[in-house]
Amino acid sequence: KEKAEITKEQQAFMKVIVDSYNRHQIPQDVTKKLLQEQYSAEENFILLTEMATSQVQVLVEFTKNIPGFLSLDHEDQIALLKGSAVEAMFLRSAQVLSTKMPNGHTEVLEERIRNSGISEEFMTPMFNFYKSIGKLHMVQEEQALLTAVTILTPDRPFVKDHPAVERLQEPMLEVLRKLCALHHPREPQYFARLLGRLTELRTLNHYHTEMLTSWRMNDQKFTPLLCEIWDVQ
Numbered sequence: 001k002e003k004a005e006i007t008k009e010q011q012a013f014m015k016v017i018v019d020s021y022n023r024h025q026i027p028q029d030v031t032k033k034l035l036q037e038q039y040s041a042e043e044n045f046i047l048l049t050e051m052a053t054s055q056v057q058v059l060v061e062f063t064k065n066i067p068g069f070l071s072l073d074h075e076d077q078i079a080l081l082k083g084s085a086v087e088a089m090f091l092r093s094a095q096v097l098s099t100k101m102p103n104g105h106t107e108v109l110e111e112r113i114r115n116s117g118i119s120e121e122f123m124t125p126m127f128n129f130y131k132s133i134g135k136l137h138m139v140q141e142e143q144a145l146l147t148a149v150t151i152l153t154p155d156r157p158f159v160k161d162h163p164a165v166e167r168l169q170e171p172m173l174e175v176l177r178k179l180c181a182l183h184h185p186r187e188p189q190y191f192a193r194l195l196g197r198l199t200e201l202r203t204l205n206h207y208h209t210e211m212l213t214s215w216r217m218n219d220q221k222f223t224p225l226l227c228e229i230w231d232v233q
């Protein structure tokens, strides 16, 4: 019985993460902008770099509020942020697309993304991921914890103290497991499916650098922060 119950301290722990996640909710202005009109490849690329840059700043603030993160080795903190930034961006994008919108808006948004300048070959894996996230109908707490679990992945490149990261990720996974049981009682495999999405997310990470250079236009300008975090230029 006690296995399933979320304890008082787990509630408090979760509240810190969910509040931080919601406080740093990316303004849905990218959706509003995209629904307004179809922009050119150049304008879309600029929109992406602006949104991605602000999302990285938001991600850093969110990460700093994860209990215990700031007590990790400083270089490991950077390695975890660097290693998870692209995944967090795709996860957030998937959540934006799976947000309930008035009739027909999601289809228009999808259309705008399909015609944004992203080369065809990346469209399929990207939308497959978006669809698989959408089908999960995650509640906000699950989204926040899944993002925190993604950031606290011990086996990122250049992380030195794996066990220290595992010790932070474990309680996160435990709360997430209980949340899944609570919100999806008729789907015992829901938690496992949720974690399976993180594997799919890694494949997008793997494509990402070539994705960027393939955006149908000649000179790609990135912000200094994106050059740092996306390993481009």
Ligand SMILES: O=C(c1ccccc1)c1ccc(-c2nc3ccccc3n2[C@H](C(=O)NC2CCCCC2)C2CCCCC2)cc1
Pocket: 026, 030, 031, 034, 044, 045, 047, 048, 051, 052, 055, 089, 090, 092, 093, 094, 096, 097, 112, 113, 116, 118, 119, 122, 126, 208, 211, 212, 213, 214, 215
């Ligand atoms: O890195 C990407 C890539 C992929 C393939 C080739 C080159 C780059 C790559 C990465 C995200 C999305 C992407 N998927 C989206 C799903 C729903 C809504 C918008 C989405 N976007 C972009 C976006 O602004 N994302 C924000 C969302 C908030 C958090 C920061 C990021 C826009 C940018 C304007 C044009 C159309 C899509 C689209 C693309």
